[in-house]
Amino acid sequence: MTHPPHPCWIEKAVILVVDDTPDNLTLMAGLLRDNYRVKVSNNGAKALKIANSVAPPDLILLDIMMPEMDGYEVCRHLKQNPDTADIPVIFLTAKTETADETLGLDLGAVDYLTKPVNPAILMARVRNHLQLKAQKDFLNDQNAFLEQEVRRRTREVTMVQDVTIMALASLAETRDSDTGNHIRRTQYYVRALAEKLRDEPDYKEKLTDQYIDVLFKSAPLHDIGKVGIPDRILLKPGRFEDNEFEIMKSHTTLGRDAIEHAEAQLGMKVDFLQVAKEIAYSHQEKWDGSGYPEGLSGDDIPLSARLMAIADVYDALICRRVYKDPMPHEKAMAIIMEGRGTHFDPVIVDHFVEIQDTLLSIAARFADSVAELEQKKQHLEQFKTPD
Incomplete structure (x- = not known):
């Protein structure tokens, strides 16, 4: 029987931090690097490029207020693309209004944290969402396997059915x-x-x-x-x-x-x-x-x-x-x-x-x-x- 991934898998997870402020990137990288591999981006376009690469991140920490392309727009692009739609997005922002948080969650983000971020809360949220993603990936893999097995069994049944028909017809012939x-x-x-x-x-x-x-x-x-x-x-x-x-x-x-x-x-x-x-x-x-x-x-x-x-x-x-x-x-x-x-x-x-x-x-x-x-x-x- 196949089992879900062990929690140690989280230590190898890749976190993409997106923020236009260098100090924030440095701060977040310092908090995360002991437990995760960290990638950083100072703008939305670069973040989307990293997310669409052959080695996409397992989770994205995304600032909202950025020039040219804000975090909301980045999230829209991520969720509209089947290749990146399943990457969990956590908004990190100074915007504290309920309407802002609601918009972020409606766009498909899994969480919304306001700055300044409490390091312990941040680490707990990251860990929890990575575990949820690991479970989801496991279930998706299982479903894919089961669907493949159903197709294989269906083909076998169809082949047996066809052979039986032709055998009966050949008997009459x-x-x-x-x-x-x-x-x-x-x-x-x-x-x-x-x-x-x-x-x-x-x-x-x-x-x-x-x-x-x-x-x-x-x-x-x-x-x-x-x-x-x-x-x-x-x-x-x-x-x-x-x-x-x-x-x-x-x-x-x-x-x-x-x-x-x-x-x-x-x-x-x-x-x-x-x-x-x-x-x-x-x-x-x-x-x-x-x-x-x-x-x-x-x-x-x-x-x-x-x-x-x-x-x-x-x-x-x-x-x-x-x-x-x-x-x-x-x-x-x-x-x-x-x-x-x-x-x-x-x-x-x-x-x-x-x-x-x-x-x-x-x-x-x-x-x-x-x-x-x-x-x-x-x-x-x-x-x-x-x-």
Whole structure:
């Protein structure tokens, strides 16, 4: 456990005495030098220079009535500068009016002594204020350490959270025809689109930096429910029969329920899990109400799911799969625009079109290699067994 500084620290403290009268400087230096290191200044400008040096004083004894810059002005400068604001200032002055003392204390001085100064009182006040400063510095150091430790622990928790999300998403990906890069691409599409959509007044309040960060974290879990779909359906290269499609559609509910179960085990609400549930459950809904699982329409579909829907479809169109060739970007964008107001939120489509260069950059950055696709194809062969 760290302890406050020992009182012997005070013997090494530096006292700056500021007074325009040489005799006063000599007198104060004589009183203080046995216990402290003493610096002197005969004007305010020089005092400020010393206070702002690489070795600032621990306490300042400051006269008020000085030419050019009086003690009040010196104190104002000291307290306005973050580098010197914490240096204790004790006014030493012949001004004895209550208003003068009040002004000095209001400016931030810690004490106010009138001349002629009683040496014993002066030494006691100096000692007490140095001890108070030492305690304050100690607490500031402790607070800085604790804040740094909180930041470090927060980073660790965030990293564990991110790794957990990606591990769960990768688990679903191992049984699907998509590659792990699909997860990354859609994640970045969603973030870029959300940042662009923030230009719209109706969305600006919702799409805060924090919410967009939660979207980014949650997007990889959109297809987590596919873990519960039988292999004969999930890996079928052709069109689904009606009954097969009904089973396939259940991946939305399975995903939502899995996340809800994890949240229940955690015993508390977490922002990114709420958004993850929305995305997993509703990313197959369509703007005109023809989607699933609930047939939601328009703004009844959560914004997170509307963003995910367009990102998911776009990536499915432009990327090669083990069962299909990639579609050109221009054709994929034409299909997206055809779905404006039917499949997709029309406002979101308009902004999606405006970030085409960003979409292409993301697709290139996380492109699937031929080797990855071949490895995926070989991996999926082991799952092609009857239920």
